[in-house]
Amino acid sequence: MTPPEPGRLPSADEPLDDADIGVLGDIRGLFESADPMPADLPERIRFGLALRDLEVEVARLAEEDQLAVAARGEEQSRTITFDSDSLTIMIRIDANRDGTVRVDGWLAPPQCRQVEIKTAAEPLTVASDAQGRFAFARVPCGMAQLIVHSPEPSSGDTRSVVTPALII
Amino acid sequence: MANLLSAARAGSEDALGQIVNELSPLLWQVARSAGLSQGDAEDVLQTVWIRLITHLDGIHEATALTGWLVTTTKREAWRVRAAGRKQVLADQDVFADLPDQGPGSEEQVILDDQRRALWAALGQLPRRCQELLRIMAFTPRPDYAAVAAALGMPVGSIGPTRGRCLAKLRILLADGPDGSLA
Numbered sequence: 001m002t003p004p005e006p007g008r009l010p011s012a013d014e015p016l017d018d019a020d021i022g023v024l025g026d027i028r029g030l031f032e033s034a035d036p037m038p039a040d041l042p043e044r045i046r047f048g049l050a051l052r053d054l055e056v057e058v059a060r061l062a063e064e065d066q067l068a069v070a071a072r073g074e075e076q077s078r079t080i081t082f083d084s085d086s087l088t089i090m091i092r093i094d095a096n097r098d099g100t101v102r103v104d105g106w107l108a109p110p111q112c113r114q115v116e117i118k119t120a121a122e123p124l125t126v127a128s129d130a131q132g133r134f135a136f137a138r139v140p141c142g143m144a145q146l147i148v149h150s151p152e153p154s155s156g157d158t159r160s161v162v163t164p165a166l167i168i
Numbered sequence: 169m170a171n172l173l174s175a176a177r178a179g180s181e182d183a184l185g186q187i188v189n190e191l192s193p194l195l196w197q198v199a200r201s202a203g204l205s206q207g208d209a210e211d212v213l214q215t216v217w218i219r220l221i222t223h224l225d226g227i228h229e230a231t232a233l234t235g236w237l238v239t240t241t242k243r244e245a246w247r248v249r250a251a252g253r254k255q256v257l258a259d260q261d262v263f264a265d266l267p268d269q270g271p272g273s274e275e276q277v278i279l280d281d282q283r284r285a286l287w288a289a290l291g292q293l294p295r296r297c298q299e300l301l302r303i304m305a306f307t308p309r310p311d312y313a314a315v316a317a318a319l320g321m322p323v324g325s326i327g328p329t330r331g332r333c334l335a336k337l338r339i340l341l342a343d344g345p346d347g348s349l350a
Contacts, residue, residue, distance in 0.1 A: 010330060010334075010335045010338045010339065011330070011335060012329065012330055012331055012332040012334075012335040013329050013330070014329065014330050015329060015330065016329070016330055016334075017330075019338070020330055020334055020338075021309075023286070023334070023337065023338065023341075024301070024304060024305045024334075025305070026282075026283070026286055027286065027290065027301055027302065027305040028305040028306055029283075030283060030286065030287055030290075031197060031302055031305065031306075032193075035196075035197070035200050037192060037193050037196035038206070038210065041192060041196070041210055041213065042188050042189050042192050044210075044214065045188050045192060045213060045214055045217045046181075046184075046185045046188050048214055048217070048218055049181070049184060049185075049188070049217055049218065049221060050181055051218075051221065055222070056218070056221070056222060058215055058218045058219055060211065060215050061211045162218060164211060164214030164215060164218065165214060
């Protein structure tokens with residue numbers, strides 16, 4: 001193998017030139033087709049960022065299971081678990097016959113809190129009981145985000161807990 | 169970007185939304201090159217952006233914002249991998265499957281050959297270089313140094329200079345398909 005001509009061997013110490021910028025642009029194009037970001041992800045992120053309360057704790061998705069329960073095929077049940085430093089939120093999503101979904105949830109450790117589900121339509125709010133259980137009977141399909149509000153009056157440093165936006 | 173950042177800090181949802189649109193493709197590549205599945209990468213990006221809201225007050229410069237986002241994305245990706253809740257494709261060979269652009273004109277075929285040559289050259293680089301160039305390709309130019317620092321690369325290695333990875337890639341491309349630095 002003959003060494004490349006000294007004049008055109010690009011050294012690492014030189015500043016970026018137009019050819020470098022061009023190559024980087026081409027690399028971007030390659031990865032945009034090889035591993036594209038889902039087109040609707042920025043929209044879901046923006047949906048999840050529209051929070052009134054900025055002192056929040058973020059619950060991360062810990063586990064998701066999908067079970068086909070009914071023979072009809074279109075009816076499915078999903079359970080999703082979110083973890084944050086102070087709280088575990090588990091929800092089960094079942095399809096209603098009218099095209100909406102039912103969301104049953106549990107908070108651990110069990111406690112009474114205001115639980116809000118933000119949807120593309122109006123947000124819905126329910127209270128969890130002393131066992132930490134809560135339920136939304138009819139939630140429109142689409143993007144949704146759970147917010148477990150801080151207790152009122154606010155006790156110590158217990159903050160609201162939010163989940164990432166999900167598609168239900 | 170600086171204007172968007174100050175508007176976002178003042179509470180503009182619209183400005184924050186534009187920043188999300190602008191920088192999410194970069195964070196996607198950061199999360200994916202850390203070996204996360206698509207689903208995990210989506211979760212990590214959402215988590216990172218929600219966490220940004222609580223940190224926005226302390227971030228005053230656009231480059232610091234990009235650096236913070238990349239650092240936090242990497243950290244979250246490590247956390248998810250360490251939790252090991254899903255099988256991680258640590259050795260995923262992303263360079264095996266460059267998707268076809270579909271049938272096309274002669275011009276398209278030549279373009280396709282160039283894409284394949286670049287893809288093959290990238291595949292010959294050390295993994296660290298692959299990751300760096302992949303992420304740099306999605307980084308706004310003024311933020312190169314901040315992102316390099318966030319990736320644990322010495323700033324001087326890719327700040328205003330070409331850096332070893334890009335230099336190697338250009339040599340590989342100049343040598344053609346049979347050239348090898350190995």
